[in-house]
Every structure is written in C-alpha cells, then in structure tokens.
Amino acid sequence: MMSTGSAWLTRALAISGLALASVSVGCQDVGGPSADEQTDPPLDAPFDARIAFTSTREGQAHVYVATADGSQLRRLARGSRPTWSPDGRRIAFTAPNGKFGELHVIAVDGSGQRVVASPAGMSAWSPDGTKIVFSGDPYFATAGLFLVNPDGSGLTRLLSADFEDPPGNWLGYPAWSSDGKSIAFLRENNSMWWPVYVVNTDGSSPRMLGGGSMLEPSWSPDGTMLAVGDYNRRIGTMNADGSGLQLYPPALAFDPDWSPDGRSLIFNAFASTVGDSVSRVGSRMRIYVLDRQTLAVRQLIADAIAPKNASYWDHEPVWLRSSKAPQ
Numbered sequence: 482m483m484s485t486g487s488a489w490l491t492r493a494l495a496i497s498g499l500a501l502a503s504v505s506v507g508c509q510d511v512g513g514p515s516a517d518e519q520t521d522p523p524l525d526a527p528f529d530a531r532i533a534f535t536s537t538r539e540g541q542a543h544v545y546v547a548t549a550d551g552s553q554l555r556r557l558a559r560g561s562r563p564t565w566s567p568d569g570r571r572i573a574f575t576a577p578n579g580k581f582g583e584l585h586v587i588a589v590d591g592s593g594q595r596v597v598a599s600p601a602g603m604s605a606w607s608p609d610g611t612k613i614v615f616s617g618d619p620y621f622a623t624a625g626l627f628l629v630n631p632d633g634s635g636l637t638r639l640l641s642a643d644f645e646d647p648p649g650n651w652l653g654y655p656a657w658s659s660d661g662k663s664i665a666f667l668r669e670n671n672s673m674w675w676p677v678y679v680v681n682t683d684g685s686s687p688r689m690l691g692g693g694s695m696l697e698p699s700w701s702p703d704g705t706m707l708a709v710g711d712y713n714r715r716i717g718t719m720n721a722d723g724s725g726l727q728l729y730p731p732a733l734a735f736d737p738d739w740s741p742d743g744r745s746l747i748f749n750a751f752a753s754t755v756g757d758s759v760s761r762v763g764s765r766m767r768i769y770v771l772d773r774q775t776l777a778v779r780q781l782i783a784d785a786i787a788p789k790n791a792s793y794w795d796h797e798p799v800w801l802r803s804s805k806a807p808q
Contacts, residue, residue: 482665482805484610490600492537492800493519494621496700504511508520512678514750515548519665523664524556530663531546531547531548531549531569531589531801532546532547532548532609532747532781532798532799532800533545533546533547533557533563533564533565533707533798533799533801534547534563534749534768534782534795534796534797534798534799534800535560535561535562535563535747535794535795535796535797536556536782536785536794536795536796537620537790537793537794538603538785538789538790538795539556539788539789539790539793540587540641540789541559542559542560542561542577543556543559543560543622544556544557544558544560544561544563544572544574544587544635544688545558546589547573547782549800550781551780551781551782551783554782555591557572557587557589557591558574558576558585558587558591559576559577559800560575560576560577561572561574561575561584561797562574562575562602562604562762562801563797564604564605564613564799565606565608565799565800565801565802566606566610566631567606567607567608567609567610567802568610570588570589571586571588571589571631572586572587572589573585573586573597573604573606573613573615573631574587574600574604575602575603575636576596576603578599578600580604581599581600582599582600582618583596583597583598583599583600583601583603583726584596584598584599584604584615584629585597587633587634590682592660595632595633596633597613597631597632597633597775598627598629598636599613599615599631600618600623601615601617601618601619601627601656602616602617602618602653603615603616603653603654603731604655604682605655605656606631606655606657606664607661607682608656608657608658608659608660608661609661610631611630611631612628612629612630612631612635612654612662613628613630613631613659614626614627614628614639614655614657614772615629615655616651616652616653616654616655616666616755617642617652619642619650619651623641624641624642624650624651624652625638625639625641625642625652625653626639626640626652626664626680627639627691629763632699635753638666639680639682639684639722640652640666640680640684640687641687642668644687645687645777647670649760650669650670651665651667651669652666652667652668653667653804654666654667654697654698656689656698656700656707657698657700658704659680659700659701659702659703660699660704661682662681662682663679663680663681664679664680664681664682665677665678665679665690665698665700666678666679666680666698667695667698667735668689669698673724675695676689676690676695677689677690677698677707677709677723679721679766680689683757687733689723690719690721690722691705693710694807695709695710695711696709696710696711696735696736697709697710697735697736697737699737699738699739700721701718701739701743702739702741702742702743702802704721705716705720705721706719706720706721707719707720707721708738708739708746709726709737710734710736711726711728711735712727714733714734714735715728715730715731715732715734715763716728716729716731716734716735716736716737716746716748716771717729717737718737718746718760718773728743729771729773729776730746730751730776730778731769731778732750732752732754732770733750733751733754733763734748734749734769735748735750735751735796736748736749736796736797736798737748738798738799738800739788739800739802740800741802743798744772744773744774744804745771745772746770746771746773747770747771747781747798747799747800748768748769748770748771748795748798749766749767749768749769749796749798749807750766750767751764751765752764752765752766752767752780755763757792758792759794764792766787766791766794766795766796767782767784767795768780768781768782768796768798781798782795782798
C-alpha cells in the first residue's frame with residue numbers, strides 16, 4: 482500500500498506527466514539500522530551541516546537524517562516530507578495512517594514522536610519555531626492551509642482552497658519565508674494546475690506569482706528568491722515576485738531546496754531515463770547537489786548497500802537552515 486507521503490508525490494508527478502506507481506512496496510516495517518546507517522544520529526556534525534530526506538530503501542517510505550556530505554545516515558521514522566525546526570532539534574513529517582496522512586513531530590535523536598494534526602499533508606516550520614503550516618486533505622473536506630503549534634494545540638485554518646474563483650481543489654507544498662512574513666504554496670484547480678502563490682501569515686492578500694505546473698517552492702535563505710520544480714521536469718529559481726525564472730541543466734529533477742549559504746540547491750532526480758515498475762519515465766531516484774555558479778552536480782546520498790527495495794527512491798531532501806547550534 483502506498484504511504485500518504487508517496488501519494489502526495491504521485492499526485493504531483495502525475496500532473497507533471499509521469500505515470501507513477503507506488504513508491505512504497507507492500508512489506509512489513511523493519512526495525513534497526515540497515516547496512517548503510519550509523520547507529521547514532523549525526524549530532525556531532527556542524528549544526529547547519531545536516532539534511533533530512535525520504536527513502537524507500539527499506540521498503541516503505543521512512544524519514545532519514547544525514548550530515549551534509551551525505552554520511553552518517555540515520556533512519557528516524559516511517560513517513561515522508563520531512564521539514565526541520567529552526568533550532569535543529571525536531572523534524573515535522575507526514576506519517577501514514579490508513580488512507581490519510583498525519584502531521585507528526587519527532588526529535589532528531591528519534592525520541593518523542595507525537596501526532597500533531599490529522600489528517601494532514603506537507604508542512605513547514607515558522608522561522609521562530611512556534612508554528613507549523615500544513616496542507617489539509619481534500620479527500621476529507623479539509624483542503625486548505627492550516628497553522629498549528631508544534632505540541633498540537635492552537636489549530637487554525639490559514640486559507641481555504643476556494644479563496645478565489647474558480648475554487649481550488651487543493652493547496653500544498655507550503656514554504657515559510659525566512660523573515661516569517663509570507664508562506665508560498667501551490668494551488669490546484671480545474672482550469673489552472675499548480676501555480677505558485679504567496680499569502681501573508683495572517684491569511685491575508687493571497688497572490689499568484691507564477692502560473693502553470695510549478696512544484697515544490699522553497700525560499701532562498703535571504704528571502705529574495707524561490708526555488709521551484711517546473712513542468713519540464715527541471716529545477717529552477719525565480720525572484721520572489723515571480724519574475725526571472727531560470728531553469729538548470731539537470732533533467733528529470735524535482736524537489737529543490739537551498740543550501741544555508743544560498744549557493745547550492747539540493748534536489749532529487751532520476752539516475753536513469755529507463756523506466757521501471759515504479760515509474761515509466763525513469764528509475765533510481767537519487768539526491769544530488771547543484772552548484773548554482775559552476776553548474777557542477779554531484780550525488781550526495783550514496784547508493785544503498787543491499788537495499789530491501791531494489792527500485793528504491795531517495796528523495797524530498799531538505800537542508801537545515803539555521804547556523805546557530807541549540808543551547
């Protein structure tokens with residue numbers, strides 16, 4: 482059965498023209514680290530030199546953390562779409578629960594996992610760490626964006642999917658700006674798929690930045706730009722007002738996120754254009770880093786050793802932005 486986080490990705494990639502089967506495979510969850518993993522979380526690394534990502538190497542989708550050089554992998558929990566708290570102590574992610582997803586929060590050492598909201602999809606932390614924004618589930622009549630405290634209290638609707646005509650079917654991929662004033666997101670409706678919008682954090686003044694099948698917006702650390710996925714299955718950047726879209730060379734690339742210094746983009750892409758049982762477009766989804774100045778690309782997360790799922794994906798990478806270690 483497909484995990485809910487994988488279902489969100491399936492929905493997004495299908496709109497980009499991908500005929501995608503389940504990313505997860507129907508096997509039992511397994512405990513303990515694989516041969517690729519360390520038994521301790523990468524807490525000895527420089528505080529801003531950590532990433533989180535989703536992998537199906539163990540069969541079902543799990544959230545992992547690693548150092549920024551791709552080493553010291555640690556599996557945290559079953560789920561997908563991780564997002565860092567600004568203090569680097571916790572990760573919010575989408576955990577499966579039957580036919581829908583739940584918003585969970587877990588400490589980076591793997592302790593204290595708790596349900597924060599349900600049903601829920603993709604999420605993002607506020608820069609001050611006091612709120613999490615997440616997307617509702619249209620299949621449960623909760624389409625829209627919501628705010629909640631990390632302990633599960635204070636749940637409020639930020640924006641309904643029908644905030645303008647024609648009504649939207651779904652809002653997703655929320656991304657909180659570094660100044661805390663704006664949230665970028667995608668909106669799907671029957672006449673225009675996946676334009677990028679920005680809304681104030683009080684729910685006022687939603688406005689469209691770019692049209693037509695954008696994916697995965699992510700704010701630059703200085704708040705002047707957004708990284709996005711594109712209908713052409715490329716990653717790119719654009720100015721915060723929606724102008725100046727620039728696409729980068731990697732093909733079949735998705736899920737861009739910024740390095741803390743803004744120079745590089747971390748992303749996932751198919752390593753092969755030969756399709757398999759998971760996708761007809763490509764296979765072996767892996768995580769890479771692009772230097773925006775030199776356009777050099779290197780694989781960040783090494784291939785798994787003896788993965789339980791031969792057609793596994795490493796994807797949905799996010800970089801810890803803060804450069805200040807927790808006290």
